[in-house]
Amino acid sequence: MDTGLIIYTAAFGLILIGSTGIVLSTHLLRIIFGIALLEAGANLLLLLATFREGSSAPIIVDGRIPAAMADPVPQALVLTAIVIGVGILALALSLALRVQRAYGTLDIREVRQRLEQDIADEAGIELSSSSDAPHAVVSRQDGPA
């Protein structure tokens, strides 16, 4: 099979798996892993944008210039994108640590509930339904936007 096709499938697969993880997961760490996978897929796609089969690295070794050199620009772009991803991931994990310490849980349904409760408490308003009721989470999802 064509190498490009295989790697394209891999990139799109990573993107889909990452997106699914972010959208459907309920555990914060799994969502963060989903972000990492999604970014990996996007980086791979960027690298493949100007992929040419049979080209070699754009480096001059021992004075020999390779015949067909790959495009160096996406490699530099992906370098930047990976470092950005690492920075954001580190920050996300720090925040998850503090959220865990504050709320005692990493289940995003409970975190969202506690967040609403915190905002309501700070503003001094009462939530429409009791926060102990199990259906409270569902009713709040139908909120605006």
Add this chain to the structure above:
Amino acid sequence: MNKLVLLVALPLITAFLLPVINRVSEFAGRWTGPLILLITSALGISLWSQLGNNAVAIELGGFRPPLGIALYADQMAILFAVGTSLGTLLLWPNVGEDRVRQSTLALILAASGSGLALSGDLFNIYVFYELVAVVSYGLIATQASSGSYAATLRYLVVSSFGAAMALIGIALVYQATGTLNLAQLAQLAPTRLNNTQGLAAFVLMLIGFGVKAELFPVNTWVPEVYATAPTRISGLLAGVVSKLALLIIVRLLVLVFHQPEALTVMLVLGIMGVITGELAAWRARDFKRMIAFSSIGQLGIMFIAFSIPGKAGIFAGLAVALHHLVVKPALFLLAERWSGSLSKLAGAAKASPLAAALFILLALSLIGVPPLPGFWAKLLVLVELSEQAQPLYYLGAFVILAGAALEANYLFRVASRFYHTEEGQTAPAAHRMPELATASLLGAALVASVFVLTPLSAQIEGIATQAADAAQYIQTVNPEALP
């Protein structure tokens, strides 16, 4: 003119050295940040006057685009660059104890905002956008409350998802054209991007850059973040950063994506934004979230305006954007003391009469009551919408009018509470001097603009005409000839 890059480099190098400066002298550590921002803003204003009606491009590193990165400064770009520096200076954060880190983050926000407005390379825009995102995560988290951590994390997840989508869009564009320079993309767009791939790339980038612009449906983070962040940071994010994100989308529309479907997508999402934002604001029961939802509605109006093709759309959208840039931070500054439930605001007029009067002024301008500039901006949008042929634009006009009616209702519901004392309820505390002073300054600017409306309008129209001129962009940047 290559001093333009100092708008980015100067706050950046100060941010890097701030921890060291702070160790040497705490006084210097406290005041270096605002001083540097003052210098940067002054530099920006002097460059703006030097620029006049022209546009200029800078080749970073001395390499001609598309090999290198180009910065492009037309009036709109410099306007927003200076606006970011001034806004950060006016809304300088002052929460809690860790002053050094906050000042560092604020300086980086000013630098990255200016760079975002000035950049002329697609991937450079993406990196600046991510920088603004990370800085805003840090600034929101300075509140150090459990709510702010959770809200920041939610914002991070949505924003990272959007950023990955934008990166995929950039990959698609690069795959179709082979270049990242906006001027060359403008040259290649009619032949290479006028297809499904181009539209898909635009939609992905719209989702990505639309997170900060509070686009529907990636604006789920807005109420939580604005409710838990420090009020000055909320003002900065809602007022300044959202406009920067919108600016990028407008540039992409003018230069790269000329398909009418792209405008239709923006129109539909803008209409949804106005509907959901205004309805949610109407139902809100605390002050901060009310103005947060209202800003979603206002940004929806801007999206509707920018979806009108040609210079007319940019003129109308720019008018609404500049108006919102002044009003929203002022509202958030007033929210500092009024951040509680709406029912607790009874009798606030007795405690801070100036603030109550300011609120009424801002509310009137937001709804669109003459002779305030908000009226003129909304009128411009409605007039341009009515001149379009497609029926969807009429729906947009109707939605904006309905939104204005809702705004009038919920804003005056709050305002009437100020002047209505209730038994057994203590009024909220009076506003502190810094917030009140800055809010009054913004309110005064609003009133002053009423008197200079005609020349101001002509100026903005000039900015819009220049921004809509793709041919001039290509000529100014002057990239290498296409192979």
Add this chain to the structure above:
Amino acid sequence: MRRLSSALFLLGLGLLIAAIFQTMEFASVAPIAGQAINAVAAEQVGAANFVTSVVLAYRGFDTLLELTILFTAATAGGLVLGKPRAGASHDPDSGFILRAGADLFFPLLLVVGLYIILHGHLTPGGGFQGGVILASAFFIPILARPSTTMDHRRISMIEGFAGASFILIGLLAMLGGKEFLTPLLARGELGALLSAGSLPLLYIAVGLKVGSELAGLLAQLSETEASD
């Protein structure tokens, strides 16, 4: 309700991606910038590794911003994580194998990291990759012996000066009348260690900054309070 809307959203995304997949042509367009860079980079910049010339010369501005993102993430992380917990330096040491391994690895990692940084313009690698290795070199001993705490003051000083020197080298070009981040100094002989002008200096700054930043961030993560 939420699961339904999420599933619908994913379906829409999947369809969008399938549409892109179908219409996309592989390897159809020649990269304009890439081909031009491959042709002229050797004479213009003088680095044997063309990717380095893109990262530091042609797109040096992007690299500066990337550094800033890492710096911002570390600063924000420090803000979020707060003060280290009291008992952090009294954690028990790891077992003998880990301690001996850490002691063995430290000089090796240091040498490899510095090598990769210094040869960034000749072979694949550079400041970021080498910086990460340096960060692990300084962090692994802390993992093995938690009683050796990281000196955060020194780290923030190295961070600050390294980042500022990157910008300073860029600004120095402006003093000479050229644009920001124009490569300076003599280009030298292609393939020699001392070539490509100011590029190795930039990469050293990058490597030091990334190394100190990541080491500091990792140390803060390990020192912060564990949940009960």
